[in-house]
Amino acid sequence: MEQASTVGDATVAHDLDALKDGLSEPAPRDRLVAQRGLFAAPSPRVPQKMYVETKGGAVASRDELVLRQGAHASTNTYFGRFAASFWQRWTAVTAVRLELTYATAGSAAFALRASDAKGRKRLVVRQEVTGSGTLVLDGKLDRFVDGGAMWFDIDATAGDVTVTDVRWTVDAPDHLRPAAVVICTFNRADDCAVTVGTLAADAGAMADIDAVCIVDQGTDQVKSRPAFADIEESLGGKLIYLTQPNLGGAGGFSRGMHEITSAPGSAHANVILMDDDILCEPETVLRMNAFANMTLKPAIVGAQMLSLSNPQILHVSAEREVLDEIKAGALTPGAMMGVDLGKKNQERRFDAGWNGWWTCLLPAEVIADCGLPLPLFFQWDDIEYGIRARFAGHPTVTLPNAGVWHADFHLKDYDDWARYFSIRNGLIVSSIYGRFDGTTIAKYLFRKISELIVSMQYGLAATFIKAAEDFLAGPDFLDDGGQSVLGEIRELRARYPETVARPAVEVGAEADPHTQMDVWKFEPDESREGLVLAKRAVQQFLGKVDGRPVTIPAHYASWWHVSLFSQATVTDASQNAVRVRRRDKQTALDLTRQAAKVCWRLRKEAPQMKATYTEALPRITSRENWTRLYGTGA
Structure with a gap:
């Protein structure tokens, strides 16, 4: 299905074959994988301690951990922890199950542990095993309202032990939501190809993803890269590749939201927005999607931003806005900023006012209720949408232990266009x-x-x-x-x-x-x-x-x-x-006079401006307005 139309001097082409049959609900199942137990990052840039900490002889790969006799391992780490407090607060899930496969020449001890809002630790259950087999440990999701998480420890008590196929599972809902990923890009073809390729290469993370939509607004396009053919092949019929004029992040993400939620079967879909230049952890997509499937009501689920230059540093736990100071990012109560996650865990539960679209999940019901983003081109589009959703009764949950690495904001100079x-x-x-x-x-x-x-x-x-x-x-x-x-x-x-x-x-x-x-x-x-x-x-x-x-x-x-x-x-x-x-x-002097003049006008005209922009909001966020901007004629 190829269409083209013109906006000014720009040609807009799109190929939506992947959506012609619509989105399909994932196959029913008894258990839903809430998160996987992984022992290494998809990139060597990320330290192992973000996934597992070991003492004694140990060899860790992405999904396998080998401990030598006498060694100890703990998943009380950023990606190793299960965010129990958030699951208790936002879902009806009452218990979580840890499942794993083990093999030992002698014996090993596994312990399921938990913490509270102040970081005090407690043992949930401990079990010794011999030989090889599958271990199942159940933990109740109680005593976590104000904070705390769960994780597991391993001791190789006699002989080596190998651990694989780690899963945290919950009772699956009657109906699972279809999901699609939308990536907006502008002249970052290499970065985008790497990000999509990393996601596509993780079959587990992609299992419940129906579509990956790239909205390319640049002149140096992703499809020109040699890796694109491999990505297209690995994604099969799941890839949607759209091109359009540069409408900024708001225009790119809104196009993906528009196309995905217009497809048949998308009324209860999860739309996952993702930046092109992140270091992607595909597991984050799985965790966000699983969590969104289990919330009592549709909720925006956001990933945390981790530092690309210093991968164990957390940008901020969760953010809110301070509108009187035109300030986007302020800490919410209980949140932390600039924390070394190798030294400190996020124990206290925190609420979020909004979540950046470096990676963020929007349920289709929220999009249907709130409309598409404001055409702001750049900055505040994700913040505005989170506030708009919140005002409409749809919360944002910034999920700890679900993160991606993004270029550090402190390396961007304030004096910029x-x-x-x-x-x-x-x-x-x-x-x-x-x-x-x-x-x-x-x-x-x-x-x-x-x-x-x-x-x-x-x-x-x-x-x-x-x-x-x-x-x-x-x-x-x-x-x-x-x-x-x-x-x-x-x-x-x-x-x-x-x-x-x-x-x-x-x-x-x-x-x-x-x-x-x-x-x-x-x-x-x-x-x-x-x-x-x-x-x-x-x-x-x-x-x-x-x-x-x-x-x-x-x-x-x-x-x-x-x-x-x-x-x-x-x-x-x-x-x-x-x-x-x-x-x-x-x-x-000239600038001071200009500033005084515009601020005087702002003081006087504020009530009028508030009424004008509030009245214009439904029109400029409508599908009709965005369709005009895309130039698709749809």
Whole structure:
């Protein structure tokens, strides 16, 4: 089934043969695999301790563990633990069964263990075995409401022991939900091919996946890669490959959501969204899908983000939004950030306000009830959708022990064109779902822009101002899906020299390091930051700043440090370049006037904007609007 249509100069082609017969419900069964017991990652980049910890002689592969006599192993690890607290809270499941195959020349002891919200451990059941066979250990899902997990330990008491085919299973529901994976990509053909190939190679994870949909919005397309033919063959009739103009993450994911939920048999499907550039753990897809099959009511189920550069580090347990501060990511109660998972477990149960779409499952019922994403192009689309679902009564569960590795956010510099979308889209989401008090929002935005101006980030200040101006223009600028503004933002930022990243070797003479160290020791008390900001603004205006050029590391580049100088070479957060900031009094004055004007308008027009965007929400998230943007004519 090949179709093509034109949107501007772009040709949109799609092949939906894989969906012509619709999605089919998985075969009925007595037991549902909630998770597998794996002993190694699909990539050598990930340390074994994320899966199993051993003492004594041991050899671990993906699905087999061999312990020498006297050795000990524990799966009290990130991927080894069963998230008992979340299963008790969100499902009607009352017991879980651990099943495994063992073979020993002598004897071995297996122990099923549990923890509580404070990490206190308890033994559930212990059993010694000899010879070879299948071991079954049952554990009740009780005493876990506030937190805790389950895992198992092994002791090779006499002779070597081999463990394989580890499964955590629960009583299966009467009807299992069909599932499909949607991957959105833009000119990351190699990354996407690796991600899809990793998923396709795991037969166990793919067993209950009916379709894998790649939405390719780039000019360097995935299908051009030699690996694509192998992926297509391994997935068989499950592969759906769509191309369309670049409509951003919102447009790519919404297209997959649209096509999957339009297929026959999809009324109770699970749609799993996944980034193209992650290091994929296919087991995460299995765990999310199993959990979503057992929740009492359809719920969004999200995977956690793990650090790609430091694989045992957790980005954050679960997040919420702070709309008055246009802030997307804030810790929810009980959640943790930047934790080394080799040293600390997530014991306390936590709730989530939303989950990023690096890997996230959306039930078809939620999509039917809430519609498709806002056409925000980039940033806040996943956050807005999670908030919208929550307001409609559909919770998000960020499932621990289900994660993927994603590029670290701290390596992305804040001074970037993407900040336009962060501010503009944050204002849109805040206007629809927050109280959106004009005075509070305007005061906060003016404060942030002022911090940028005193730290000589003029291009970034201009980016913030344009974001607010475009927001005040109303929702019609979303009619093209966000494409046209990209050129405008790049052109705007190009006027400001400090937005250009340069190789460190090209610039900068260092100042007296002792002077800089004295500066770095200062950090204003939160209650006095406003006074410090006013003082820095006056100093910058009057030129009463240190005239020596300085170099400042990224982790010391706060506005209260940089604003003490007239020229600063600041390391980019990526650690690949530097930015040279120079004091420009006239530019600072012009931007301050523009900021004051747009924030005054924001204060006055906030009620009108709230009504305008709220009223427009059903129209711009409708299937009809998205179909127009896709250009399919469907």
